[in-house]
Amino acid sequence: MKNTEGSSEAKRRAGEHAADLVDDGDVVGLGTGSTAAHAIRALGRAVDSGLDVRGIPTSFQSRQLALDAGIPLTSLDAVDGVDIAIDGADQVAERNDGGFDLVKGGGAAHAREKIVDAAAERFVVVADPSKLVDPLDYPVPVEVLPDARPTVAGTVRALGGEPTLRAAAHKDGPVVTDNGNVVLDCDFGPIEDPATLASELAALPGVVEQGLFVGLADAVHVGSADGVEVRGE
Template sequence: MKNTGGSSEAKRRAGEHAADLVEDGEVVGLGTGSTTAHAIRALGRAVDAGLDVQAIPTSFQSRQLALDAEIPLTSLDAVDGVDLAIDGADQVAARDDGGFDLVKGGGAAHAREKVVDAAADRFVVVADPSKLVDPLDYPVPVEVLPDARPTVAEAVRELGGEPSLRTARRKDGPVVTENGNLVLDCDFGPIDDPATLATGLSALPGVLEQGLFVGLADEVHIGHADDVDVLGR
């Protein structure tokens, strides 16, 4: 399930604006999605012009885009750290402390995305205005071990959510993540306390990762038709 919306021009501006932050010699985390794809292509053009970077992709999609753009790739176990992560979001909500809470996982890559985004010294979200909300109310993707699906679904209901197994669009059956797991899209309605919900979901046996990114983002770059707003800097 993806939160579609926003113009392609707004997404392009946000992605390219974030790509301009990358400096020579840095290790960059590459997220997944249509807006991040613009950042990856822009980074590839910078590499072609002489920028020296290494990138850590978070999905098959971002890896393939990086390979197509001839961006050198690496992995978390081969570097000392991640300087900057660029990633999209299905929804973004501002926090009272100046940070941001996100719902991610529309591309079912949120487990690997969270690992890389949390490891980065600076995590930048790229989005269009349609992704800004208050409060978060998008169904939370929860990646579960296949055998745990029934018990996790029941536990989600006990937490006040309505789980729905994500099905594939072009084949019969469910979506299977790159980790070999299933995704439950869990609708909680308006989420007034993302931190508490994230803790509850993460504690469920059989859950690999859930799509609430609480307080991880340092900046949000919101693209418009003719400019980019930078929030949180």
């Protein structure tokens, strides 16, 4: 379930603007989705012009895009750390402390995205204006072990949410993540306390990862027809 609003030009501007932050020698987390894809392509052009970077993809999609763009790839167990991660979001809400809370997982890659984004020294979100909200109210993607789906769904209902098993668009049956699991899109309506909800969902047996990214992002690059606004940092 992806938030597909926003113009392609705004997404391109945001992705390319964030890609300019990458320095020679950096290890870069490569996010998943249409806006992050623009950053990956821009990095590929920079690599072609001589930039020395290594990328850590967060999904099959971002890995393939990076290979097509000519970006050398590595993994978390082969490096000392991640200098910067560039990733998109389905929704972004600015916190009172100046940080950001996100809903991610429209591409069902939020488990790997969170691992890489949290490991990065800087995590930069790329978005168009349609992704900015207050409060978050997008259904929270929850990656679940298949056998745990019924019990997790029942507990989500007890927490006040409405879980929906995400169906595949071009095959019968559910979406299956790169990790071999299924996704429940859990609609809680307006989310007034993302931190508490994130903790409650993460604690459920059988949950691999939930799509609330609480306070992880350092900056948000918001593209528009007129340019890019940088929030944070």
